[in-house]
Amino acid sequence: MKLITAIVQDKDTTKLSNAFVKANVRATRLSTSGGFLRSGNTTFMIAIEADRVQEVLDIIKDVSQKRKQFMVPPISLDAGGDHVGAYPIEVEVGGATVFTQEIESFYQF
Amino acid sequence: MKLITAIVQDKDTTKLSNAFVKANVRATRLSTSGGFLRSGNTTFMIAIEADRVQEVLDIIKDVSQKRKQFMVPPISLDAGGDHVGAYPIEVEVGGATVFTQEIESFYQF
Amino acid sequence: MKLITAIVQDKDTTKLSNAFVKANVRATRLSTSGGFLRSGNTTFMIAIEADRVQEVLDIIKDVSQKRKQFMVPPISLDAGGDHVGAYPIEVEVGGATVFTQEIESFYQF
Ligand code: NI
Ligand code: NI
Ligand code: NI
Numbered sequence: 001m002k003l004i005t006a007i008v009q010d011k012d013t014t015k016l017s018n019a020f021v022k023a024n025v026r027a028t029r030l031s032t033s034g035g036f037l038r039s040g041n042t043t044f045m046i047a048i049e050a051d052r053v054q055e056v057l058d059i060i061k062d063v064s065q066k067r068k069q070f071m072v073p074p075i076s077l078d079a080g081g082d083h084v085g086a087y088p089i090e091v092e093v094g095g096a097t098v099f100t101q102e103i104e105s106f107y108q109f
Numbered sequence: 110m111k112l113i114t115a116i117v118q119d120k121d122t123t124k125l126s127n128a129f130v131k132a133n134v135r136a137t138r139l140s141t142s143g144g145f146l147r148s149g150n151t152t153f154m155i156a157i158e159a160d161r162v163q164e165v166l167d168i169i170k171d172v173s174q175k176r177k178q179f180m181v182p183p184i185s186l187d188a189g190g191d192h193v194g195a196y197p198i199e200v201e202v203g204g205a206t207v208f209t210q211e212i213e214s215f216y217q218f
Numbered sequence: 219m220k221l222i223t224a225i226v227q228d229k230d231t232t233k234l235s236n237a238f239v240k241a242n243v244r245a246t247r248l249s250t251s252g253g254f255l256r257s258g259n260t261t262f263m264i265a266i267e268a269d270r271v272q273e274v275l276d277i278i279k280d281v282s283q284k285r286k287q288f289m290v291p292p293i294s295l296d297a298g299g300d301h302v303g304a305y306p307i308e309v310e311v312g313g314a315t316v317f318t319q320e321i322e323s324f325y326q327f
Contacts, residue, residue, distance in 0.1 A: 001208065002322070003114075003208065003210065005221075005263075007246055017143060026206075027143055028116055028141050028142075028143055028150070028152060028206075029141060029142045029143040030139055030140075030141050030152070030248055031140070031248075031249070032246045032247060032248050032263075033246075033247045034235060034245055034246055034247040041246070043246060043248070043263075045114075045141075045152075047206065047208050057325065060327065061325075061327045064327060065327035066327065095326070095327065096325075096326070096327040097244075097246075097265065097325075097326055098324070098325040098326075098327065099219065099221065099265050099321045099322075099323065099324045099325070100321070100322045100323045101210060101221065101319060101320065101321055101322055102210065102211070102320070102322060103208045103209070103210055104111070104208075104209045104210055104211060105208065105209045106207070106208045107166065107170075107205075107206075107207040107208070108204070108205070108206055108207075109169060109170045109173060109174035109175065109204065109205040109207065110317065112223075112317065112319065126252060135315075136252055137225055137250050137251075137252055137259070137261060137315075138250060138251045138252040139248055139249075139250050139261070140249070154223075154250075154261075156315065156317050210319060211319065211320070212317045212318070212319055213220070213317075213318045213319055213320060214317065214318045215316070215317045216275065216279075216314075216315075216316040216317070217313070217314070217315055217316075218278065218279045218282060218283035218284065218313065218314040218316065
């Protein structure tokens, strides 16, 4: 068995949980924070058979890898009351830090 | 040294914490969630000497293994206002997922 | 890569987070509790290159090791309304439990 630990942004947590359930992957969720700019992240712990590690890595990558997204910045008004700066801008969201470790013994009581 | 990680139901958390204190086992508690039907669980991390691992596994199994329990379901009323369905039913509670890993170095500062 | 897990008192959390940022060490923070008298602690998880482990251990030790501190106990009044027991006393604060483990594979998506 292997332990997979995956730290993802809060915004990807629900979608990733659903993807794990659909793939019959049992993941334990920890609310975590920190790591430079990543305040508000979630850590998943997954104990799984060695031959399913790649499948889990693929799910994590698919759902939470870094990608560009267009976002409309908050609107501000100029002196005359006109909307300014309301053009969508491209931002980077998502991203996952993932590592695997050996499990020596595994029990279900 | 070994690291024991144990994920148990919230309902068993207090009893398990007390059992660890009584056995002089130092456990760190994390509030966790998820894993199929187990929303609301707690994860214990225990760093311990290799020759005490079995003792800790025994404590976890004793306190939190899956067992049957009789529960009275919520009362509902039929059209005439009589209580129905208030018979105790047998449900399964508890259960623990536990795994052990190698610790390379251990420090107390 | 290695995984460093460090459990410290809540009172040392902010200072330790800042020290990690300053040293460019990416640490994920978990709110944890328990372990005998240490209710209210924080666990840091740090995945890092093997040749930086000692640097991280030094930071943790510098910031959070056990030390003596003078503290003024809460004031109580004797029968005549005079302050008693307001002399500073020496107490032990801080302390860290730290362990390192092997990481098999590490990914950033
Ligand atoms: Ni969060
Ligand atoms: Ni919980
Ligand atoms: Ni805390």
